[in-house]
Amino acid sequence: MRICLNRVQILRDDWFLSADGRFCEGTHLVSGRIGSGKSTLALVMAGLFSPTSGTIEYEGSPSTMLSLQFPEYHVTGSTLIEECLSWGLDPSRILLNVELEDRPDSDPLSLSRGELKRLHLACVLEQQNDILLLDEPFSALDCDQKMRLCNQLSKRTSGITVIFTHEQEFLPPIDRYWEIREGNLMDLGRSPGDGNQILYYGQKQERPET
Amino acid sequence: MIEITGLRHRTLTINHLTITPGRTFLIGPNGSGKTTLLRLISGIDEPESGTIIIDGNVPRMVETGWVNEYPDRNILFSQVYDEIAAAPRFAHLSCPDTETQVLDLSFRIGLKHILRRNVRDLSGGEKVLVAIAAAIISRPALLVLDEYDSHLDPESCHQIDTILRSGEMRYIIGCTQHMDIAATGDHVIALERGRVAYTGSPSEVFRHYENTAFYPNSWRITQ
Numbered sequence: 001m002r003i004c005l006n007r008v009q010i011l012r013d014d015w016f017l018s019a020d021g022r023f024c025e026g027t028h029l030v031s032g033r034i035g036s037g038k039s040t041l042a043l044v045m046a047g048l049f050s051p052t053s054g055t056i057e058y059e060g061s062p063s064t065m066l067s068l069q070f071p072e073y074h075v076t077g078s079t080l081i082e083e084c085l086s087w088g089l090d091p092s093r094i095l096l097n098v099e100l101e102d103r104p105d106s107d108p109l110s111l112s113r114g115e116l117k118r119l120h121l122a123c124v125l126e127q128q129n130d131i132l133l134l135d136e137p138f139s140a141l142d143c144d145q146k147m148r149l150c151n152q153l154s155k156r157t158s159g160i161t162v163i164f165t166h167e168q169e170f171l172p173p174i175d176r177y178w179e180i181r182e183g184n185l186m187d188l189g190r191s192p193g194d195g196n197q198i199l200y201y202g203q204k205q206e207r208p209e210t
Numbered sequence: 211m212i213e214i215t216g217l218r219h220r221t222l223t224i225n226h227l228t229i230t231p232g233r234t235f236l237i238g239p240n241g242s243g244k245t246t247l248l249r250l251i252s253g254i255d256e257p258e259s260g261t262i263i264i265d266g267n268v269p270r271m272v273e274t275g276w277v278n279e280y281p282d283r284n285i286l287f288s289q290v291y292d293e294i295a296a297a298p299r300f301a302h303l304s305c306p307d308t309e310t311q312v313l314d315l316s317f318r319i320g321l322k323h324i325l326r327r328n329v330r331d332l333s334g335g336e337k338v339l340v341a342i343a344a345a346i347i348s349r350p351a352l353l354v355l356d357e358y359d360s361h362l363d364p365e366s367c368h369q370i371d372t373i374l375r376s377g378e379m380r381y382i383i384g385c386t387q388h389m390d391i392a393a394t395g396d397h398v399i400a401l402e403r404g405r406v407a408y409t410g411s412p413s414e415v416f417r418h419y420e421n422t423a424f425y426p427n428s429w430r431i432t433q
Contacts, residue, residue: 034335034363035324069334069361072280113279113357114240114387136334139360140279142239142387143423166335166363169388169427 001025001060001130003045003160005185008054010040017041019185020054027153027161027172032180038164039069041185042135045162062130062159069135069164071120075108080119083108087123098122113140125152130159138167146170212251212381217260221404222246224260229383232396233374236385237415237424242401244385245279245356251383252276252354264352264381272352275345275379279356281334284341290332291325293340297348311347319343320369334361342370346379355384359391367391389416393426400424 003023010017017037043049046066077083081104084091095101098118117140138146153172177188212229222243236244249255253269264272287293298308316322338361398415400408408415419425
């Protein structure tokens with residue numbers, strides 16, 4: 001399974017993004033300054049935004065899921081139960097899982113942003129998609145929830161996971177690092193000595209057995 | 211001094227809490243009541259019971275800048291320039307003075323190149339920077355930042371931090387999930403389940419969080 005970006009270019013007024021690269025199975029981290037084009041690249045890789053030029057190819061006809069940076073953009077239900085049902089999931093199980101079981105009839109938009117992100121990510125991760133594109137998945141999560149997400153992501157044994165983020169403290173094991181610099185997606189390769197460790201507390205921990 | 215006494219509001223219970231001038235960071239798990247407390251201190255909500263007094267005034271009498279944790283909920287105008295210029299214009303500043311303030315601040319925050327863009331087309335991080343600029347341009351006595359850093363890169367956080375440390379605003383109260391940022395504050399308040407678990411200097415508060423994910427990363431490395 002691979003995602004191939006073939007000379008992808010996005011031009012907008014005086015702004016541009018150029019991406020040429022192969023995303024193979026494993027976990028990828030894409031970083032870059034504010035406004036560098038991380039979210040735009042996520043949309044392109046999800047097939048939701050057509051680049052100005054270039055093509056994107058998916059080898060192996062994978063299923064794709066994009067988690068947007070702002071969890072509120074995903075909300076379609078007017079209660080937490082409806083929101084879980086809209087993902088085709090069992091509300092009681094999901095809400096128990098994210099510790100919101102005592103608020104099934106609450107409006108999703110009345111949750112704190114961290115709670116909404118936690119609910120959203122639980123629904124996303126239930127889907128078991130081949131390609132998982134996560135735009136700022138750690139934003140608004142508390143430190144325990146960030147750690148929990150790292151553990152969940154590190155248990156994905158197949159498929160392609162791409163994390164677009166500024167996060168530096170909490171990260172799952174990363175197989176390949178990318179950075180958008182001055183409008184160009186750069187392949188930074190495998191960082192020295194890692195790929196099977198969770199970054200946490202500044203110490204390296206071994207990847208849990210799966 | 212901000213004095214909170216006998217506060218009961220939704221899930222929040224605070225019998226007594228004082229906040230001194232300077233940079234105060236509120237920490238705690240998602241759903242622990244951080245936003246609820248920030249809304250009360252900023253005067254957006256009024257407490258069901260109890261009082262909050264800021265230098266002898268109720269919150270609604272204090273000029274306050276507010277940044278919402280949902281970046282889109284901050285935006286009033288379509289163009290970045292108009293959004294940042296809102297407070298000086300509402301204060302009837304002249305157009306040239308408004309322009310000087312907007313240009314000066316946008317330069318300091320690194321927004322000068324996007325002043326003519328539509329706010330809706332900005333990236334998540336850029337929206338937050340615009341909201342912060344709009345909140346601080348009039349140098350309010352109280353600046354309240356709800357999770358302002360969750361969409362910012364480290365360089366932008368540093369730029370904002372430089373402005374927050376400049377002493378232009380008497381009280382800065384923000385919540386964050388980046389404990390390294392909280393550890394640089396003058397004062398840290400840790401909330402757990404709607405109550406103040408710990409309050410004091412960063413070292414006084416974080417010593418209770420050793421061996422948890424809430425301990426600042428940088429402190430662990432240097433020890």
